[in-house]
Amino acid sequence: xxxxxxxxxxRISVDRDQCMLCExxxxxxxxxxxxxxxxxxxxxxxxxxxxxRCIAMCPRDAIDLEEQPVDYRSHPVWTRGTREAIYNQAxxxxxxxxxxxxxxxxxxxFDRLVLDACQVTNPSIDPLREPMELRTYxxxxxxxxxxxxxxxxxxxxxxxLTPNLQLETPMMIAHMSYGAISLNAQLSLARAAxxxxxxxxxxxxxxxxxxxPYQDRMIVQVASGRFGxxxxxxxxxxxxEIKIGQGAKPGLGGHLPGEKVCEDVSCTRMIPLGxxxxxPSPHHDIYSIEDLKQxxxxxxxxxxxxxxxxxxxxxxxxTAAIAAGIARSSADAVVVDGFRGGTGAAPRVFRDHVxxxxxxxxxxxxxxxxxxxxxxxxxxxxxxxxxESADVAxxxxxxxxAVYIGTAALVAMGCRVCGTCYRGLCPWGxxxxxxxxxxxxxxxxxxxxxxxxxxxxxxxxxELMGAAGINSxxxxxxxxxxxxxxxxxxxxxxxxxxxxxxx
Amino acid sequence: xxxxxxxxxxxxxxxxxxxxEMDYTTLxxxxxxxxxxxxxEVILDHVLGQRFIADGLRGTxxxxxxxxxxxxxxxxxxxxxxxxxxxxDHAPGNTMDGGMIVIHGSAGDAVAHSMRxxxxxxxxxxxxxxxxxxxxxxxxxxxxxxxxxxxxxxxxYMAGGLIIVFxxxxxxAVTERGIGSGIHxxxxxxxxxxxxxxxxVGAKKKPFGAAERKRIAPFVQEFASHFDMDGKALLDGDYTxxxxxxxxxxxxxxxxx
Numbered sequence: 001x002x003x004x005x006x007x008x009x010x011r012i013s014v015d016r017d018q019c020m021l022c023e024x025x026x027x028x029x030x031x032x033x034x035x036x037x038x039x040x041x042x043x044x045x046x047x048x049x050x051x052x053r054c055i056a057m058c059p060r061d062a063i064d065l066e067e068q069p070v071d072y073r074s075h076p077v078w079t080r081g082t083r084e085a086i087y088n089q090a091x092x093x094x095x096x097x098x099x100x101x102x103x104x105x106x107x108x109x110f111d112r113l114v115l116d117a118c119q120v121t122n123p124s125i126d127p128l129r130e131p132m133e134l135r136t137y138x139x140x141x142x143x144x145x146x147x148x149x150x151x152x153x154x155x156x157x158x159x160x161l162t163p164n165l166q167l168e169t170p171m172m173i174a175h176m177s178y179g180a181i182s183l184n185a186q187l188s189l190a191r192a193a194x195x196x197x198x199x200x201x202x203x204x205x206x207x208x209x210x211x212x213p214y215q216d217r218m219i220v221q222v223a224s225g226r227f228g229x230x231x232x233x234x235x236x237x238x239x240x241e242i243k244i245g246q247g248a249k250p251g252l253g254g255h256l257p258g259e260k261v262c263e264d265v266s267c268t269r270m271i272p273l274g275x276x277x278x279x280p281s282p283h284h285d286i287y288s289i290e291d292l293k294q295x296x297x298x299x300x301x302x303x304x305x306x307x308x309x310x311x312x313x314x315x316x317x318x319t320a321a322i323a324a325g326i327a328r329s330s331a332d333a334v335v336v337d338g339f340r341g342g343t344g345a346a347p348r349v350f351r352d353h354v355x356x357x358x359x360x361x362x363x364x365x366x367x368x369x370x371x372x373x374x375x376x377x378x379x380x381x382x383x384x385x386x387x388e389s390a391d392v393a394x395x396x397x398x399x400x401x402a403v404y405i406g407t408a409a410l411v412a413m414g415c416r417v418c419g420t421c422y423r424g425l426c427p428w429g430x431x432x433x434x435x436x437x438x439x440x441x442x443x444x445x446x447x448x449x450x451x452x453x454x455x456x457x458x459x460x461x462x463e464l465m466g467a468a469g470i471n472s473x474x475x476x477x478x479x480x481x482x483x484x485x486x487x488x489x490x491x492x493x494x495x496x497x498x499x500x501x502x503x
Numbered sequence: 504x505x506x507x508x509x510x511x512x513x514x515x516x517x518x519x520x521x522x523x524e525m526d527y528t529t530l531x532x533x534x535x536x537x538x539x540x541x542x543x544e545v546i547l548d549h550v551l552g553q554r555f556i557a558d559g560l561r562g563t564x565x566x567x568x569x570x571x572x573x574x575x576x577x578x579x580x581x582x583x584x585x586x587x588x589x590x591x592d593h594a595p596g597n598t599m600d601g602g603m604i605v606i607h608g609s610a611g612d613a614v615a616h617s618m619r620x621x622x623x624x625x626x627x628x629x630x631x632x633x634x635x636x637x638x639x640x641x642x643x644x645x646x647x648x649x650x651x652x653x654x655x656x657x658x659x660y661m662a663g664g665l666i667i668v669f670x671x672x673x674x675x676a677v678t679e680r681g682i683g684s685g686i687h688x689x690x691x692x693x694x695x696x697x698x699x700x701x702x703x704v705g706a707k708k709k710p711f712g713a714a715e716r717k718r719i720a721p722f723v724q725e726f727a728s729h730f731d732m733d734g735k736a737l738l739d740g741d742y743t744x745x746x747x748x749x750x751x752x753x754x755x756x757x758x759x760x
Contacts, residue, residue, distance in 0.1 A: 094756060098760035225636065226598045231559040231580075231600065271640055272639065272640065272688070276687055276750065276751055276752075276754075280636060280660050284617075298554070298555050301531060301554075301555040304532075305528070
C-alpha cells in the first residue's frame, strides 16, 4: 500500500469552453488545486477539500465538483469511511482527528418531531397584529417574591434578584475562540450579537481588544486551560461560562496547535508565540461536584456576584442528574451541548461515537430539574446541531430556555461545512489566521449576514408560535403538548415526554 | 470588624479585621474596601476556612492571614501579597496573575493551579497536582517553591514558569509518580535525586550545572529569607532538573482524517 493509493475524495473539472483563464481560481484556492498550464487551467483534485471557494468565485461558472468520483466495491458494513480510516491508521499508527460535528449515521430526533398549529377550536395569533414576546431572561428566577408596602398603593420588592442576561430572542452565538476562528469572524459575530440584542461566547481564547466595544455582549469562557483568564477578562464579560465539556468531544480537553498561535492569538490567550495551547481534559481544580461549586463561587466572588455564571457540559448518559448537581452549585444556567456540536478538531472516534443527542439530553434535564423543584434555579441552554428555526422551537418546547448556534452562524458567513478547519487555511477567512485569507472576510458584510440569519429565524419562530396560539416564549418553553413524535419508539417518546402523532 | 493600628483610609496604614464567624463574601467585601481605602496592610485574625480570600484582588496591598484560609486563596489575584500564618486548603494561587502567597505551613492539592504570574511559597508540604498547568506569558513567569514534599502529578501539563521542591525534613522531596506529565514549557527543580520511574510522559531530566544553580539562586534565597532558613545551605547540594522532552508533547499522537 502506498501513499495516495486511496481514491481522491473529490474530482474538480474545469469546463474549457467556459473558462476565460482569469486565474481567479488559482488565487482563491489556498490548497493548491489549480495551476496555469499553457492555455489551460490544470487541476490537482487530491488537494481539494470541497470548500467551494473556487466555485463561488468563478465568474463563468466553469468549475464543477464531484464527490467520491471513484467507487469502492460497495459493502454495507465496510463503508468508504471505515476502510479509509484503517488505511490512514495502518500508515500512521495515530489517532484520527476530524473537523465539524458528528458524522455518524444517527437519525436526527428533531426531524422526527412535528409542531402543532391551531385549527378551529382555538384561533392562531397573527404576529403582525399581536406582539410576540420573545425576550428571554437567562439566570435564576426567585421561587417567590416578597414585597413590602411603602405607603399608599406603592410597593417595593424585598426579594434580592440575582443578575440575569436579557436576550431579545432566545438564540445566542456559541463559543468559538479567537484562534479557532479569525478575529474578523469573531468581530462579525460580536457585531451581529450586539445588533440583535443577544450574546455570544468567547470560547477559550481570551478577549481580543477589538472585541472590547462589544464586551457587554460577550460571555467569557473559563475552560480547563484557563487561557486568557484574568480578573480583567472576567469583569469585562456580561456573563462567565465554565466549560466542562463539549458535545463534539465529551471527556476531552482542547488542543490548539502552535502553528495557529500567532502574535495576536498569543496575546489574547496569554501564552508564548507558537506554543501549543493544551487544555487538559478535566479542570484540575474540579474533581467533584463540590469542587465545581467552588469554581462557580470563586468566579462570582471575584466579580462580586454581579455576573451570571453558566456551566457547559457535553450531553452524556447521565446529563439530567449532572444538570441537577450543577443547579445546586449556585450556577445560573446549564448549557447542554449535544453530540452534533461542531468543532475545529476532535478525535474522529469521539466525534462520531461519544455523547447523546441534544433533544434527549435537554428534555431529560428539564424533567429532572422540574421533578426536583429547582427548575427556576437555573436556565437551560441547548447547543449542538441547531440548524434552523424549527430546531429552536422544538428545543424550547423540550425544555430549553434558549439555544446556542455555532455552525449555523459560520455558514451564514460563507462556511461550506467542508470540515477542514484543522488545516488553518480556511478560504472563507473563518478558521484561519493567515492574513490574506482573514482579509477575505469583511466584518461589515458578514455581521449583517449573521444578524439577518438570527432575525429571519426569530421571524419564523414568531410565526410558528403564533400558529400554535402562543404569544410568549414562556408558554412554549417545556410545552411538550405542542410536539408529537413521528416514527419515534416508545422508549425515546418516554424520555422526551412527547406523545406520538395522532395521539 | 475591629480596627487596630492606623485607621482605615490612611495611606500606608494597617487595618485589622476579625474574621471569626464571618462568611467569605462579607470578609472579602471588607478586604476590598480596606484595600480601596489605600492602606498597605490588612491583618485578618481568626481566619477559619473562609474560601476565596483575596479572590480577584488587585493592587499591592499586603494581607496577613492569621489562621487557616479555605480553598482558592488568592485566586485570579493580580498584585497583592498574602502571608498565611497557618496551613492553607486546596489551590492557593489558583489561576493567579501576579502577587505573592507565602504559607507558613502546608497546603492542599492543586497549589498554584494554572498560575500565570507571581509566586507561591509553601514552607512545608503540598498535596497532589502542585503547579499543575502553570504557564508563562511575556514578563509573567510564575514560581512555586515548596519547602517539604510534594505528592503525585507535580507540574503536570506545565507550560511555563518554575517549580522548586526542597524536600526539607528528610526523605526524598518527591516519591510519587507523574512528575511533569505532558509538560511543554517551564522547569521543575527537585533537591536531591528523583527516580526515573516517577517522571511522567513527556518529562525529561536535564543537566544541572553552575548555570542552573545560578539561575535558581535568587529564588532559593528569597524562599530562605521568608522562612528564616539558611539560603546558602539550601542552594548547595544536588538538584534534579526536569523539563519538557518536547514543546509539542502530543504532536505525534494525531493524524488528520
